[in-house]
Amino acid sequence: MIKKHEIYKKDKWNMMTVEVQGRYIVLREISDQWGEETHTFMSRPALMEWAKNRFPKEDFEGREEEWQDIMASFKQV
Template sequence: MIKKHEIYKKDKWNMMTVEVQGRYIILREISDQWGEETHTFLSRPAMMQWVKGRFPKEEYLDREEEWNQIMNAFKEV
C-alpha cells in the first residue's frame, strides 16, 4: 500500500509530495526552477536530515510559521 503525503503545493509547478512505499520513502519535488527531482530514503531520520538541509531555519526567519508548517508536514510522514 502506498501512502502519499502532500508537504506543500503552491501551484502545479511548485509542490512537494512524499510517498511511503514499504520501507522506502520517495520524495518528489517539482519546481518551475529545477523541474522534477526525486529523492529516495530508507528511513525517516535520513529524510529529516535532508529536510533540515533543504529548508534551513535561517532562511525562514521572517516566515517562521511557513517553516513550522513544512516541518510538521514532514513529521507526519
Template sequence: MIKKHLIYKKDKWNMLTVEVHGKTLILREISDQWGEECHTFLSRPEMMHWAEGRFSKEGFDGTEEERETILQAFKEV
C-alpha cells in the first residue's frame, strides 16, 4: 500500500508530496520554475537531512512560520 503525504501545495504547479512505499520514501517537488524533481530516500533521517538543507533558514524564501510548518509536515511522514 502506498501512503501519500502532502507537505505543501500552493497551487497545481507548486507542491511537494512524499509517497511511502514500504521503507522507501519518494519525494516529488513540483515547481513552475524547475518542473518536477524526484528524490528517493531509504530512511526518514535521510529525508529529514535533505529537508533541513532544502528549507534552511538562510535559503528559505518565506516566513519562519511557513518554514516550520513545512518541516513539521516532513516530521509527520
C-alpha cells in the first residue's frame, strides 16, 4: 500500500508530495521554475535532513509559521 502525504500545494504547478512505498520514501516536487524533481529516501531521518537543508529556517524570517507548517507536514510522513 502506498501512503501519500501532501507537504504543500499552492496550485497545480507548485506543490510537494511524499509517498511511502514499502521501505522507500519518494518525494515529488513540482515547481513552475524547475519542473518536476523526484527524490528517493531510505529513511525518515534522511528525509528530515533533506527538508531542513531544502527549507532553511533563515529563509522564512517573518514567516516562521509557514516554516513550522512545512516541517510539521514532513514529520507526519
